[in-house]
Amino acid sequence: MNPEDLQGRIVHFPASQPLQMDAGPIIAPLTIAYQTYGELNNARSNAILLCHALTGDQHAANVHPTTGKPGWWQTMVGPGKPIDTDRYFVICSNVVGGCMGTTGPMSINPATGKSYGLDLPVVTIRDMVRAQAMLIDYLGIDQLFCVAGGSMGGMQVLQWVASYPERVFAAMPIATAARHSSQNIAFGEVGRQSVMADPDWRGGRYLDFGVRPQKGLAVARMAAHITYLSEDVLQHKFGRKYQDREKPTFSFDADFQIESYLRHQGSTFVERFDANSYLYMTRAMDYFDLAADYGGVLANAFRGAKTRFCVTSFTSDWLFPTVNSRAVVHALNASGASVSFVEIETDRGHDAFLLNVPELFATSRGFLEAAARARGIAVRTAA
Template sequence: MSDPRFGLARHIVLPGPLPLDGGGRLAPAEIGYETYGTLAPDGGNAILVCHALTGDQHLASPHPRTGKPGWWARMVGPGRPIDTDRWFVVCANVIGSCLGSSGPASLDPATGAPYGMAFPVITIRDMVRAQALLLDHLGIGRLAAVVGGSMGGMQALSWAATFPDRVQACVCIASAARHSAQNIAFHEVGRQAIMADPKWRGGDYYASGDPPAAGLAVARMAAHITYLSEAGLTEKFGRKLQGREAKTFGFDADFQVESYLRHQGLAFTDRFDANSYLYITRALDYFDLAEEHGGLLANAFRGTATRFCLVSFDTDWLYPTAESRTIVHALNAAGAAASFVELSSPFGHDAFLLESPTLDRVIAGFLGNGR
């Protein structure tokens, strides 16, 4: 169906309206996605990879806006841990986002103008339901595995809980079964930064062509700090000055770490929509898998035949190892087959996106067990 070496970019309008957890339905619902590898005649070699908050479907192919390699190009491809010579890999942009799937920037059929804040609030489970309809369209009834890190890990867990008969294996990396108060607090800082930008205009900024870039950049800066570790920041930047011999005694970016964060913030505004940031962070904050299953996390996995692999990193303070252990305990209580490993890395939460031979071996080994 696609050259194993390159992603095949695709786009569909899902048949029928998409029911939402918040009530109502989304119609039309569009999905941008990419595929890698070749689907087996029986459809049994499909793996769904779910992206994180600011990720997209450009998993292992160059990003069309930035030209940078796909966000997990080191993990997906011929001979790589998720081997496209063997697996047919699908990655879809989540609904609520801004890179081909329905979101606030999409046109509202009722008005002919972008939805803006009239777009319905969505949940992680809504994202998963949309992905299930996409897989129906592709003729994939059952997944060999669903894999994701961070918000992608939440989608993977939601897949296993919502469609247990469609998931043979689940890989959840650097994630959690619900968002903590601290996580919600950081997201609220980012949302308030966007909404305080005069250019936000209540979410109605598309016609102006002048989005709230300053507010979105600050939101990204605040979030980016949570993706790193103190040790990593200290090792990379310390208190080193940026291109100068002495402090300016002003408010320019005197320190390298300040310059780095400003660059991250500005670069982000070139590829992401501010309203989408509001919607997806809200979906993350609403995520609570136990709440969806009577208040007991084990209920989400009761009776499942899905195999689980949980991975955490010792310097990740956004989704620390304790969060993964909570999931493992629930899986054990539910009698599910589960393996768990905490990996050592200086890179904090972002470790799952960076070079990690140990993570590569864990994923390749776990998927290999399904032969």
């Protein structure tokens, strides 16, 4: 596929191929929107699945059709980059519950002829992975060479190995955890309540009224964005500097640069993301607790898995601190899995996995090179 195809690809699964949800109901029919980069080799052995984070989508390495900005992992994915599209066939799909083409709250509910809104079943990380497995089956790929992602994407990586260990040759969970912490659930609830307090939310039926809860969603984004950065980054970049003024206005205008920055983050976010999808994505992360599905023992989730792991964390990430990654590594060691672990020193916080961090590039490239040799992937060959 040509990466310049900004609309990506769409696959429609008919009602005869429903997606069974953890909440009980099914989604049928199901639509999945995805992008691909590079070419699948003759052996179908070079496919890498990218799993996006909370507010990401399928546009990992192409210009985003809504914002006009580079894809969310343009630093990592492309010709000659660590996830080398001259060598690997890279797939990224919008998750179930999303708002960029995959079935989500904005999609039409066949039972009513209107958007699902909150009638869509609550989505879990495992639901997202089930839908991705349906896409991988549709593409005719038996085993993925690698599954990679950060944050909520890293949760999906862990779930992939737990649910389909024989289908994942290598795994790269980055800046993530095997369960959401109480603190992170709290931040998610603040965001959800911000959305639901907006008068234009209308109980989730805002599309029926031709409005959107933009103010509430913007505040949710502002609060969340603080958690993606570190105190050092905030202090270094903004400090207590004023925005376009030399002294305070003694008002509630955005006197400080950090205030102006956060307001900008909120206002641009509402242009590309759906408020109900934000509720669904944050709730999916809250519910994620991989050990709970395996008798409370995380190692049991990976028992017998032959997947190679590279687990990465960042020293300044206080949203998903290194202790979370170490817990995953300890569980993998206990299960007998092959695992390497790197804690990267950086002041760039949780968002480091999306930024230009040379140590992350070197770690990822080295891991994939070693895995490719073990997998017998040499150079790209035409399909």
